[in-house]
Amino acid sequence: MEWLERMNRAIDYIETNLTTEIKLEEAARMACCSSYQFQRMFSFITDVTLAEYIRRRRLTLAALELHNGSAAKVIDVAMKYGYESPVSFARAFQALHGITPSMARQEGIALKAYPRLSFLITIKGVEAMNYRIETKDRFEVFGIEGVFRVDGSGEEPQTPAKLWEKSHANGDVKRLEECAGELPSFVSKNLYGVHAVCSYKKTEPDTFPYMLFAFKGKGSNTDGYKTTIIPAHTWAIFPSEPHTWDQFGETIDTLYRRFYTEWLPTAGYEQVEGLELELYGTKDSLNYIELWFAVRKV
Template identity: 70%
Template sequence: MEWLERMNRAMDYIELNLAGEIELSEVARRACCSSHQFQRMFSFITNVTLAEYIRRRKLTLAAFELQNNKAIRVIDIAIKYGYESPVSFARAFQSLHGITPAMARQDGIALKAYPRLSFLITIKGVDAVNYRIETKESFEVFGIERVFQSDESGDTPSTPAQFWQQSHANGEIERLAFNAGDLPRFVSQDSNKVHGICSYKKTGNDTFPYMLCSFKSATSNTKGYSTITIPAQTWAIFPSEPIASDAFGETIETLYRRFYAEWLPTSGCEQVDEMEMQVCGERGGLHTVELWFAVRKI
């Protein structure tokens, strides 16, 4: 229940500041996580980005004011909800409601309202969440490291998924797999040689590290790669069924969503420093993935 309380404290802060400036660092502080992690959790649970949710709530409240206070000027409402000009406000308003702000003042006009979100425990069905808990000793991984932020742009990959795509295209994945050597005993021998690890160290506000990595063993060639030591941890591991390659992205999203929305709120656990791994494999000619989340009892 503590996890739900944290999330709802963050939502309370957002709601109280829709007509002001919303500091994502403060949102994250109230949820006891990083800004990056809160935005990820929010998106996986709600199927909408945090930025889009805030936009919808602002424009919902703006529509209420247009209808209930016809003396207030459109430009005053635009400025109140963070728009620099009536033009940008009108564009956003019409995109959401399908009409201009001036039309919203007409009697009988149809508008859209997006209510405040609250996080609750709900009964969704009887589908089991398959997982296992494993405590592993310290181990090392090595590979190609990048630091990402949510607003990154330009020629470099802006998301881990794009990082994977680029590294497949330029041959880095194949080269890392060649240098990986033997798999350690604590990893399934059905596993591939290249995986992903996220949030294994602090990199600054609103950023996170991600590495395309291999497990280090006595036969690994680590020259030219970054090497990190993962301390002894308890891991909550969520495996997929064997899947075709075109279902890989959707499968990972489903596993993340079930972890954040169904397992974590009721497990009595919390993530440790937001660290996680994506351990990829193959079975019977199909792909598999396990999501490893470092956890501890609350």
């Protein structure tokens, strides 16, 4: 329940500041997590980015203000809801509502409304969720690191998915796997040599680190790679069902979504700094994923 209260406090802050500057780090502070973690959770839970939610809410309120007989000029309404010019406001308004801002004043005109979000526990069904809780000592990993902006902007590669794509294409994944050495005893022997870790260190606001990694152990060759220590943690581990490569995107998204929407709100744990591992392997001659979330009891 505490997790839900935190998320709703963050939404309260956003709603209160729709006509002023919204500081994402402040919303994240109310949710007791990093800005990146908050935006990531929000997207998985709602199927819309936080930036898009804020945009829709502002344009909903702007349309109501214009439609309900406000004498304010369109440019004043635009400025009130964060748009620097009537042109950019009109473009965004028409993209959402299908009409121009001036047309919104007409009686009987059709508008779209996106209501305020509230986070609640709902009964979604009886499908079992497989997981296990394990405590691990610190271990080291090494690999190819990228630091990405939450909104996906910046120089290529702009996202972890593009880092994977680039690293497969240029042979970096294969070379890293050749340098991996033996897998540690605390993971399944059915794993591949290369995996991924997210949010393992502090970076600039609204950015996050992501590394394609191999476990450092006997026989590893770390020359030329970034090395980092993963501290001792308790981990909530969620395994996938075996799947084909064309099912990979849906499989990993479902694991993340169920963790955030079904397990985390009711389990009595909270995530630690957004730290996550994505471990890849094979099972029953198909692909297999384990998501590891660093957690602690609340």
